Amino acid sequence: xxQAVRGTKDILPNNSHVWQFIxxxxxxxxxxxxxxxxxxxxxxxxxxxxRSIGDETDIVNKEMYTFEDKGGESLTLRPEGTAAIVRAxxxxxxxxxxxxxxxxxxGSFFRYERPQKGRLRExxxxxxxxxxxxxxxxxxEIIMLATRLLKSIGIIDFKLMINTLGDEEVRGKYREILxxxxxxxxxxxxxxxxxxxxxxxxxxxxxxxxxxKQVIENAPQILxxxxxxxxxxxxxxxxxxxxxxxxxxxxPRLVRGLDYYCHTVFxxxxxxxxxxxxxxxxxxxxGLFEALGGKPAPSVGFAMGVERLILIxxxxxxxxxxxxxxxxxxxxxxxxxxxxxxxxxxxxxxxGLSAICDLHRRSFKSQFKEANKYNARYAVIIGDxxxxxxxxxxxxxxxxxxxxxxxxxxxxxxxxx
RNA sequence: GCGAAGUUAGUUCAGUAGGUAGAGCACUAGUUUGUGGCACUAGGGGUCGCGGGUUCGAGCCCCGCACUUCGCCCCA
Numbered sequence: 432x433x434q435a436v437r438g439t440k441d442i443l444p445n446n447s448h449v450w451q452f453i454x455x456x457x458x459x460x461x462x463x464x465x466x467x468x469x470x471x472x473x474x475x476x477x478x479x480x481x482r483s484i485g486d487e488t489d490i491v492n493k494e495m496y497t498f499e500d501k502g503g504e505s506l507t508l509r510p511e512g513t514a515a516i517v518r519a520x521x522x523x524x525x526x527x528x529x530x531x532x533x534x535x536x537x538g539s540f541f542r543y544e545r546p547q548k549g550r551l552r553e554x555x556x557x558x559x560x561x562x563x564x565x566x567x568x569x570x571x572e573i574i575m576l577a578t579r580l581l582k583s584i585g586i587i588d589f590k591l592m593i594n595t596l597g598d599e600e601v602r603g604k605y606r607e608i609l610x611x612x613x614x615x616x617x618x619x620x621x622x623x624x625x626x627x628x629x630x631x632x633x634x635x636x637x638x639x640x641x642x643x644k645q646v647i648e649n650a651p652q653i654l655x656x657x658x659x660x661x662x663x664x665x666x667x668x669x670x671x672x673x674x675x676x677x678x679x680x681x682x683p684r685l686v687r688g689l690d691y692y693c694h695t696v697f698x699x700x701x702x703x704x705x706x707x708x709x710x711x712x713x714x715x716x717x718g719l720f721e722a723l724g725g726k727p728a729p730s731v732g733f734a735m736g737v738e739r740l741i742l743i744x745x746x747x748x749x750x751x752x753x754x755x756x757x758x759x760x761x762x763x764x765x766x767x768x769x770x771x772x773x774x775x776x777x778x779x780x781x782x783g784l785s786a787i788c789d790l791h792r793r794s795f796k797s798q799f800k801e802a803n804k805y806n807a808r809y810a811v812i813i814g815d816x817x818x819x820x821x822x823x824x825x826x827x828x829x830x831x832x833x834x835x836x837x838x839x840x841x842x843x844x845x846x847x848x
Numbered sequence: 849g850c851g852a853a854g855u856u857a858g859u860u861c862a863g864u865a866g867g868u869a870g871a872g873c874a875c876u877a878g879u880u881u882g883u884g885g886c887a888c889u890a891g892g893g894g895u896c897g898c899g900g901g902u903u904c905g906a907g908c909c910c911c912g913c914a915c916u917u918c919g920c921c922c923c924a
Contacts, residue, residue, distance in 0.1 A: 432897090437915065489922055493849085511924085540924080545849080548917065549924080556924060623921075639920085687923090698924095711924055736924030764882055794877080799884035807884095814882050826883070833883085 438552025457557050460580045466533040471515040477505040482722050483514035485690025487630050494542040508541035512558045521725035532562040549707035549739045558734035565729035567664045570695040571671035577733045578677050586743050593697040594685040597661035605656040616646045636684045652683045691716040703746040711735030760802035761788035764795050764814035772813050782845030
C-alpha cells in the first residue's frame with residue numbers, strides 16, 4: 432500500500448461537507464466586509480518568502496519546501512499567504528487603480544515540520560488582507576472580520592490576545608532595552624533563549640520555558656517604550672474593538688513569528704486545542720511592499736488555520752452532519768426495466784431534481800433501503816404494472832403516501848414538487 | 849531536530865504461560881417472491897503497519913524502518 436506523504440491528509444467524501452461549510456462561511460463573511468478573493472500560485476520564487484518573512488525566522492530557516500526546477504531556479508512551496516498576495520499586488524499594480532485593496536484567500540500551504548494534531552506539512556489557511564491604509568481603523572476592521580468569521584462558524588469560546596510592537600523607532604529602541612535586560616539575566620535563561628537573544632530578542636518573550644518565564648515576568652515591556660504615534664494607534668484600535676463589543680486580552684509577551692509585523696499584532700487561541708492552541712493570528716505590516724519592490728502600502732491582515740477550526744468544531748460537537756439528501760431514488764423491480772428507469776431518471780434531472788438509481792442490480796427491497804440511506808424524499812417505483820401502463824408510482828418517503836402518474840406527466844410533477 | 853506512547857476487520861476496540869485471530873457497529877442477503885426505517889437469522893470480510901531475527905511455532909519476544917499521537921521546538 433502506498434501511503435500519503437507524511438503530514439498530509441485526504442479530505443474524504445464523508446467529511447468534505449465540513450470543509451464546504453467553512454468555505455461557505457468564509458465567502459459569506461468576506462462578502463459582508465466587501466473583500467474579494469485572490470488566488471496565487473502554489474509556489475513562488477524563493478526570494479519572495481526570504482525577503483518578506485525574514486531570513487532569521489524558523490519558517491525560512493528550516494521549514495520551507497525549497498527546490499530547484501529544471502531551469503535551475505530556486506522555487507518554494509508557499510509557507511504562508513501574505514507574501515504572495517503582496518507580490519501579486521505589486522506585480523499587477525493593484526493599488527494604482529485606487530488606494531485600498533480588500534482581499535482574501537483560502538488554500539494549501541506547506542511547511543516541513545514534525546506533524547502533530549493540528550499541525551500538518553500541507554495545511555490550509557483562510558486569510559484576509561487590508562492593503563493601503565495606515566490607520567488603526569483598518570486594524571480594527573481586520574480583527575472584526577476574523578471575529579465575525581469565528582462566531583459565524585459557531586466558535587464562541589476563543590481568546591483574542593492583542594499587543595503592539597510599535598513603529599520602527601519603537602522597535603529599535605525597545606530591542607536595545609530588552610537585550611540589555613536579557614544580558615543582565617543571561618545565566619537564568621534557557622539555552623535556546625540565550626542563543627535567540629542576539630538575533631531575535633523579541634522571540635524570547637514568547638518562550639514557554641519555566642526559567643525564561645521567570646525572567647520575562649519582570650522584563651521591560653514594549654508598552655512602556657511606545658512613542659506618541661504608536662500609542663495612539665494602539666489605543667484607537669482598542670477603542671474601536673470596545674465599541675464593536677469585541678473582548679480582548681492585552682498580552683505584552685505576544686510577538687509572532689514573522690519579521691514583517693509592526694504595530695498591532697493579535698492571535699486567537701482556544702482551549703479546545705492541545706499545545707497547538709493558536710487558531711489564527713495576524714497583524715500590521717507596513718514595510719512589506721517596499722521589501723518586495725513595491726511602493727509603500729501600509730497593510731494589515733490575518734490568517735486562520737482551517738484544520739484547527741475543524742478540530743474545534745469536532746471537539747464542540749458542532750459539526751452538523753449535513754445529511755446529504757437526494758430528491759428521487761428510482762426503484763425498478765427487474766433489471767430488464769433499466770432503460771425505462773433511465774428514462775425516468777433523466778426526465779427528473781432535466782426538471783432540476785436530483786435523481787439516482789441502484790447500480791448494483793439489488794433486490795427491490797434493498798433498493799428501498801438504499802433510498803433511505805440516501806435520505807431520498809421520493810421513491811419512484813417501476814414494476815410490471817407501471818411499464819404496462821406507461822406510468823410510475825411515486826412514494827413520499829416521509830409520509831408513506833403514494834401516487835401513480837403517467838410518465839408523460841413526470842416532468843410536470845417534478846416541477847411542482 | 850530531541851524525548852515518550854501507539855499501529856489487530858470498513859470503524860471502535862478485545863486478544864499471555866509464544867500454539868497461525870474475536871466482539872460491537874457498519875456492510876451483504878434472507879425472514880416479508882412489488883414497498884424502506886424496527887427486530888431476528890445467516891453471511892462476507894484481516895499477508896494482526898512494513899522488513900528482518902529468535903523459536904518446532906510469533907499478533908504476543910528482539911532489532912530496524914514507516915506512520916500516528918503526546919510533549920519540546922515552532923506556528924495556523
